[in-house]
Amino acid sequence: MDGSGEDAPPPPAALRSPNHHGAEVPATKTDMGTESGQxxxxxxxxxxxxTGAGKSKLAIDLAAHFPIEIVNADSMQVYRGLDVITNKVTVDEQKGVPHHLLGTVNPNVEFTAKEFRDSAHPIIDDIRHRDCLPVVVGGTNYYIQVCLFNVPGQNWGRADNCKFDCCFICVDASVPVLDHYVEQRVDCMxxxxxxxEVSEIYKTEADYTRGLRQAIGVREFEEFLRVYHLEILNTNEFSSLNQSPSMNNIGKDNMREILNSTDDDNPLKIxxxxxxxxVKLNTRRLVRRQVSSIS
Structure with missing residues (x-):
C-alpha cells in the first residue's frame, strides 16, 4: 500500500476539504500561476x-483547469516496482499529466527525506521554468516537511520558514469511510x-527495513510464501523435470484456488x-496515523 511516513503535522494554514470535489483551490489562473508570491x-x-482519500485524483483533476505537473511525495511510490502494492497511478489514470519521482528510485536503497528534498527542488524549479505549477502530492508528511521548510523541529510549520509560497489542500474523509475503502482496495489489489508482485521479490531472510520491502503488503506475506516455496520444492513437477523452483508462477488462479479451498485446515489457506x-489491518493503522498527524 502507498506511503509509510506520516509523522509531522501540517502547517497551520493547511486547507481542509470534505472531499476532492469540494477542495478549496484558487479559482483563477493568475492565482495558480508561476509568478512569485510574497x-x-x-x-x-x-x-x-x-491513504485512500483521493489526493492523486484531485491533483490530476486540477490539470483540466491549470497547467500543472505533479511531484510524488509518497515514500513507497518513489521506488521502481510493486506498482499494485504501492497503488501507483497508472499511465491511463495520469491522463497525460507529467508525474515526477514516481517509480524512479532503485527499490533496494533507502531513499531518505533529504534525498527526496534534493531531488524535488530541481524538479520544482524545472516545472516553474516550463511555466507550469508544481503540485506536490503524497501522504508522507516528513518528505513534505523537509522539502518545503528551511528549518527542522517544532517551528517547521511557520510560514516565514517555508521555502515556497504554498497553497495547502488537505483532502479529508471520515475514518470509517477510509476503512471501508481500504478493505475494498486490498481485495482489488x-x-x-x-x-x-510480492512473490517476485521474495527472498528468505530479506531485510524489510530498507527500500521498497518496507511497503505494506510485502512482509505480511513472508510466512505464506515461505511455506508455499517449500511445497514447490517438494512437488514431483520440478524434481522430475530437473527444473529450479520458481516463485513467479503464483497467479490469480493459484491464489483463488487456495482461498476457495473447502479444507479450512489447509495451512496455505490459513x-x-x-x-x-x-495487510488490511496495517493499512487501517496507517490511515489512523496519517489522519492524526494532519488533524
Missing amino acids: EGKPKVVVIMGA IDAGLLK LLTEAIDK
Missing part, C-alpha cells in the same frame, strides 16, 4: 491527506496481482487469509 517565493500547491487480513 517575498518573491515561488508558488507551489501541496495536496495532503490519508489481490485480484490485480499483488501476490505475484496463512494466505491471515496475510490479507494483516
